[in-house]
Amino acid sequence: DVKVTQSSRYLVKRTGEKVFLECVQDMDHENMFWYRQDPGLGLRLIYFSYDVKMKEKGDIPEGYSVSREKKERFSLILESASTNQTSMYLCASSFVQGGNEKLFFGSGTQLSVL
Amino acid sequence: AQKITQTQPGMFVQEKEAVTLDCTYDTSDPSYGLFWYKQPSSGEMIFLIYQGSYDQQNATEGRYSLNFQKARKSANLVISASQLGDSAMYFCAMRELSYTGANSKLTFGKGITLSVRP
Numbered sequence: 116d117v118k119v120t121q122s123s124r125y126l127v128k129r130t131g132e133k134v135f136l137e138c139v140q141d142m143d144h145e146n147m148f149w150y151r152q153d154p155g156l157g158l159r160l161i162y163f164s165y166d167v168k169m170k171e172k173g174d175i176p177e178g179y180s181v182s183r184e185k186k187e188r189f190s191l192i193l194e195s196a197s198t199n200q201t202s203m204y205l206c207a208s209s210f211v212q213g214g215n216e217k218l219f220f221g222s223g224t225q226l227s228v229l
Numbered sequence: 230a231q232k233i234t235q236t237q238p239g240m241f242v243q244e245k246e247a248v249t250l251d252c253t254y255d256t257s258d259p260s261y262g263l264f265w266y267k268q269p270s271s272g273e274m275i276f277l278i279y280q281g282s283y284d285q286q287n288a289t290e291g292r293y294s295l296n297f298q299k300a301r302k303s304a305n306l307v308i309s310a311s312q313l314g315d316s317a318m319y320f321c322a323m324r325e326l327s328y329t330g331a332n333s334k335l336t337f338g339k340g341i342t343l344s345v346r347p
Contacts, residue, residue, distance in 0.1 A: 148335065157235075157320060157339035174336075205274065209335075218264065218322075218335060220274035 118142070121206050121221035128228050134193040136224050138206030146209045147189035148218070149173075149181065151202040158205065164189055196228045232256060233321050233338035240343045242311045249296070250306040250341050252321030260326040263304040264335070265295065269317040277319075280304060282326075308343075316345045 122137040140147065148163040150173075160173030162181040170181050178200060182190045189208075193200055206221040234253045242248040254263065265277040280288040280295045288295040296305040304323075308315055321338040 150337075155339065158322075158337040160335070160337075203272065207274070217276045217279065218266075218274075219276070220266075223272045 119206055119208055119219050119221040121204075121224050123224050124222065126224055126226045128193075128196050128226065130197060130228060132193075132196050132228075134196045134226070134228075136191040136193075136204055136206075136226070138189045138191070138208075138221055139187050140189075140208040140219070141187065142208065142210065142219075143186065144208035144210045144219075145186070146211070147183065148207040148209075149179075149189065149191045150205045150207065151175070152205055152223075153202050161191065198228050200226065201228045202226060232336045233323055235321055235338035235341050237341050240341055242308075242315075242343065242345055244313060244345055244347050245310055247307060247309045248311055248343065250308070250319050250321075250343065252304045252306065252338060254302050254304060254321070254323045256302075256323065256325055258325040262324045262326060263295070263297070264322040264324070265293070265304075265306045266320045266322065266337075267315075267317045268320065268340070269314075274320070278306065311345045313345050313347060316343060318342050 119140045128134050146165050149161045150158040152158050159175050161179050164170045164183045180192045204224045207218045209218045232255050261282045263280045267275045278288050278290045278293045280297050287297050292309045294307045318340045320340045322335050324335045
């Protein structure tokens with residue numbers, strides 16, 4: 116089974132701190148994604164990457180950056196955490212074959228910024 | 230403009246009955262994929278079913294089927310013989326396939342909460 120692992124299930128940080136959210140997948144998938152999920156807003160795409168060292172902005176990239184130095188690892192960085200970044204963060208990876216695709220998600224990181 | 234629309238309020242269904250969760254989408258790309266995901270209270274996102282825009286038949290996966298009406302741009306999820314474990318939030322999503330570089334961007338709807346009553 117594909118496994119997408121997010122390093123922390125719960126995280127509490129202070130305003131202004133630099134925060135790293137790590138995500139690792141074990142299936143050699145090319146595509147990786149970071150979403151945030153907020154009540155009433157569904158999942159919103161922050162950044163995604165379709166190859167090592169490649170990244171694309173999603174719908175809400177402001178206040179975030181990403182790093183993909185190795186294929187299996189996709190990191191989300193909050194340079195200076197703010198309270199409006201309190202949210203559930205979901206990492207995902209996918210592989211496309213013949214137009215068909217499944218997106219595999221990690222179990223999420225609930226981040227609270229105080 | 231919103232690309233995926235899920236407008237139903239919280240849905241309720243009796244155990245063993247069928248239920249339809251609505252999803253409409255908006256795209257000018259002739260090549261796209263449609264997905265449904267389930268998110269139980271534990272928070273994990275579980276893939277349920279996929280429909281490609283060129284697929285001739287509606288997708289089915291066990292008790293899940295996708296009622297794909299291309300002209301109406303709708304991709305409703307049908308769950309047959311509901312079980313208590315089906316209580317969860319359900320998300321519809323779409324990926325537009327024609328854009329180079331960004332061809333893996335997946336857009337989600339806001340979700341629908343389904344509650345199955347015993």
